[in-house]
Amino acid sequence: MPDRDNTYSTNQIKKISQCHSSLGKRTRLASPKLDRWKDLNKAIIDWQNNDALDETSIKVAEENNFQFYDTIQKKILSELFARFRTIYPKRNSNFNHEYLVKEAVKEIDGEEYGLTTHFAYEFEDENHFEYIKLKTAHDPEPELIDRAIITKLKTDNEEFYTAAIELDDLVEIESVENPDEIIDEYFKILEEYLIERQKRNPGKQCDYCDQSSRCGQFPLINADKITNRVREVKISKTNLVKLSNCERRTAWNVQYGLPREDYVEYESESTATKFHQFSQKLLVNNENFSEKENIESFNQLTNEEDEVTREQLFLKYQQLVSQLNNYDDLKIKEAEYILGFTCIIDGKGLRDGKIVDQKVATIYTGKSDLAGRLGKTPIIIELKTRPETPEDLLEAQLYALGASELMKSESEIIVLHIYVSDNKATVKERRFGVSELESAKAKFEDISKKTASWIPFDALSPNYTVGEWCEYCEFKNTCSEYR
Ligand code: SF4
Ligand code: SF4
Missing domain, CATH: 3.90.320 (Lambda Exonuclease; Chain A)
Known part of the structure; x- marks a missing residue:
């Protein structure tokens, strides 16, 4: 397994592919959609892990995670939360939400590097696994590199979905035909980045x-x-x-x-x-x-x-x-x-x-x-x-x-x-x-x-x-x- 410093998420590699310089230390730029996404995610986890009646567990999850927001954003979050519960009602499966990744690995200049695709939730039922990505944006399709890693590493007892809350739908993540080629292309992007990390490429990505x-x-x-x-x-x-x-x-x-x-x-x-x-x-x-x-x-x-x-x-x-x-x-x-x-x-x-x-x-x-x-x-x-x-x-x-x-x-x-x-x-x-x-x-x-x-x-x-x-x-x- 590659060292953590040598592991890049598919989000990071996408940034790198657009502009090397865009991958940097965390800043405090307003990113409300991301903040809301994080709090929605926490509410879903609280709700899943609470064995109380649904009505009670929903109320507690909302109070714990949405209370700092104004009434407009609270409403947006409550609606997204309700949509997730419709798409994915509670079931009798084992629920997991911590560090759920699939990782493609390659050696570059004698060192191992990894590209990881992340999932928000895993549901396990009698050794059958469902991995869920959570998307709140209009376009539920994962990036090509995510699909390539999933296609390459999928086993028979695993299924992969996107919970597309904006569309009220659970969408199966489609395989690609040439996963190795796609993964190789992204490792090439990583290699170029490792040579010149500060290269700037201004464009729409700014x-x-x-x-x-x-x-x-x-x-x-x-x-x-x-x-x-x-x-x-x-x-x-x-x-x-x-x-x-x-x-x-x-x-x-x-x-x-x-x-x-x-x-x-x-x-x-x-x-x-x-x-x-x-x-x-x-x-x-x-x-x-x-x-x-x-x-x-x-x-x-x-x-x-x-x-x-x-x-x-x-x-x-x-x-x-x-x-x-x-x-x-x-x-x-x-x-x-x-x-x-x-x-x-x-x-x-x-x-x-x-x-x-x-x-x-x-x-x-x-x-x-x-x-x-x-x-x-x-x-x-x-x-x-x-x-x-x-x-x-x-x-x-x-x-x-x-x-x-x-x-x-x-x-x-x-x-x-x-x-x-x-x-x-x-x-x-x-x-x-x-x-x-x-x-x-x-x-x-x-x-x-x-x-x-x-x-x-x-x-x-x-x-x-x-x-x-x-x-x-x-x-x-x-x-x-x-x-
Ligand atoms: S509708 Fe409201 S937000 Fe839009 S321009 Fe008018 S006052 Fe401003
Ligand atoms: S050039 Fe644009 S995309 Fe690149 S780091 Fe600067 S702002 Fe970000």
């Missing part, structure tokens, strides 16, 4: 990563270091914009992770998204983008679109290039460039169930459409197919502050918003020197006072502001119920 304030991608702007005593909250650009209208809406998304009422499984790509994608493809690392032939080559990229869409896309692209042509010595190096920063201020937190003063770090994250250099000056470019809004200034300030650290600029950062329609494009150029960056920093320190005041576990602590934006709010029913 949204879910708890190392953002430490990895250097979102540098501290008003402190030298961050410790594990600091509570952390991460705010995406979209949630930052929402925050200027209503604190509760953003808090419910980022601090409390309440279920959204507008959950959409699949959304088709809009013309605006396509315009972004095709333009990015053609502009990045292309020094000839302003040449006529090169502009024409945009049409090759869109050849699978219908005629009307192609024409619209091409018109927009021509407008865009006409604006970029005003900038000599422009080199676009990146698309979907991830940047942001971390701001630490005094706020509130919980210790031993009591509200106490605590430092709070707010990590602001954004993804700019294009980034590069104008001469030596860093430039961030944002493409918009809608008219200008007041929030665009906030977005520019976020990018400028993030870029000033990440792109190592001591002088100036340029942020361009280019507003493109079929027959016109306009540019809003903002230049951020030392004083503009200082005032942006002051503004974000002020905004951070809001996040720093939210009390963990109490989703009703953030203020709310009713306005026209409520109509599009993803929590409008829950919110009106709790006003």
Whole structure:
């Protein structure tokens, strides 16, 4: 059996596969879904281990594990708990919940390493075993690597299920055809990680990563270091914009992770998204983008679109290039460039169930459409197919502050918003020197006072502001119920 330090869970290996740096020491980033999952799990264990009448054991389990939450989260937890009991009523089997794993092992450079898939519960009945994974999210399917390990190590007297509480269903975990190949691929990922543990790979995974304030991608702007005593909250650009209208809406998304009422499984790509994608493809690392032939080559990229869409896309692209042509010595190096920063201020937190003063770090994250250099000056470019809004200034300030650290600029950062329609494009150029960056920093320190005041576990602590934006709010029913 491999040493504990050489054992990696499938969750850890998934993180590693996305970004080496994302596997780090535990931080205090708000992860409400995980906290709720842990308490639900404890309630299920209490209920299973209590021989009293069902009604009593349920009540005791809820009181012991859900009492610190506000009424909304208590309700969510009680509903999930009830669903689990419907999917998996108590039976006369032996129940176990401690360190239930299946482990694939491989030798790397003379040392044994292990990849483990975990289960929440085991039920044993006359030497027949059922292993249960507990999922509270919409997608109950375990990762490929979990399925591969299970397929490889399954014995005849074992069955494996996912209790998918969101779907009210017990789903059998399906085998894979090539478990050894899949396990080998993941051990290769592990080998690469062991060679270069700190390699950073920013991307979508930054949204879910708890190392953002430490990895250097979102540098501290008003402190030298961050410790594990600091509570952390991460705010995406979209949630930052929402925050200027209503604190509760953003808090419910980022601090409390309440279920959204507008959950959409699949959304088709809009013309605006396509315009972004095709333009990015053609502009990045292309020094000839302003040449006529090169502009024409945009049409090759869109050849699978219908005629009307192609024409619209091409018109927009021509407008865009006409604006970029005003900038000599422009080199676009990146698309979907991830940047942001971390701001630490005094706020509130919980210790031993009591509200106490605590430092709070707010990590602001954004993804700019294009980034590069104008001469030596860093430039961030944002493409918009809608008219200008007041929030665009906030977005520019976020990018400028993030870029000033990440792109190592001591002088100036340029942020361009280019507003493109079929027959016109306009540019809003903002230049951020030392004083503009200082005032942006002051503004974000002020905004951070809001996040720093939210009390963990109490989703009703953030203020709310009713306005026209409520109509599009993803929590409008829950919110009106709790006003
Ligand atoms: S925030 Fe992004 S770049 Fe940094 S460690 Fe996490 S995934 Fe990697
Ligand atoms: S419905 Fe309105 S007041 Fe309530 S959270 Fe949403 S935006 Fe805020």
